[in-house]
Amino acid sequence: MEQLLETRAPDTASTIVKMVFDSWNSLLRDFDAVLGSVTDDQLQAQIAPNKNRGIYLLGHMVVVHDDMLPILGFGQIMYPEINEVFKAPDNAESKIPSAQTLRTYWRNINQVIAENAAQLTPEQWMQRHNSVSAEDFARQPHRNKLNVMITRTCHLSYHLGQMKWVQ
């Protein structure tokens, strides 16, 4: 009986989509909990010389998640006007939105990702994302939408580790 339970493979794609979204959602919750406990003033400070400010980390997360919308076919980038400044290195002289504005952008984008993601079937997650051509995808089937979620989940975790130190 135990052997039977172990070797069955129930709907691999849907199981794996759940695994990836469990990690994504858990890290988003953790990020939001840390962010919620950090004041706007804390976000403006460096915790040590040459480390990115919390507000830069937040803006950088906003533009990376915003970029996910066209890559996943979820729509156009919502806030193109901040794209450039948060892909360049942190610079206290840069003109950037307030922490309150970035907190709102962050909520909005993650909401749009969640609403659109909920519509995709496991099979659609295994289809190509919009940064790869159909020809390349035929040779490299790992360049699918779910892989975008995996790499962005790792990216979220990387900066969560840093935001935890901003806290």
Added chain:
Amino acid sequence: MEQLLETRAPDTASTIVKMVFDSWNSLLRDFDAVLGSVTDDQLQAQIAPNKNRGIYLLGHMVVVHDDMLPILGFGQIMYPEINEVFKAPDNAESKIPSAQTLRTYWRNINQVIAENAAQLTPEQWMQRHNSVSAEDFARQPHRNKLNVMITRTCHLSYHLGQMKWVQ
């Protein structure tokens, strides 16, 4: 033709195992590159008050990866004697191994994981890991070996973000 290429689903499990290991291996390489550029003296310092020292981060990574061995059925924990100290909070008074010793442990454990991981088929990655019972796994098929890799990949990325700030 494009439609045909898009809707095929070639060997989902093996594609996804590749996706997860691409992220795992890429983050391990990044972690090792950062670690290789940090001196033993840098590892002993806090970059700001109340932040974990680099040597603590390294020791913590060693014990978390060491724990993966029994969970994935790859063998026993290699360095049980340091398990407790690196699961407790960082404490400059704790008796811990030297940075050189931890660097060696880190290489050894990741080597054992890589060698064992290379032996598993995609179907075996979808089987249960050793921290879940066969009964629970029957109801929760996402609690499989590949999910251990996904969560530990996120964990690696989290602390890579911090080690990057130790650098």
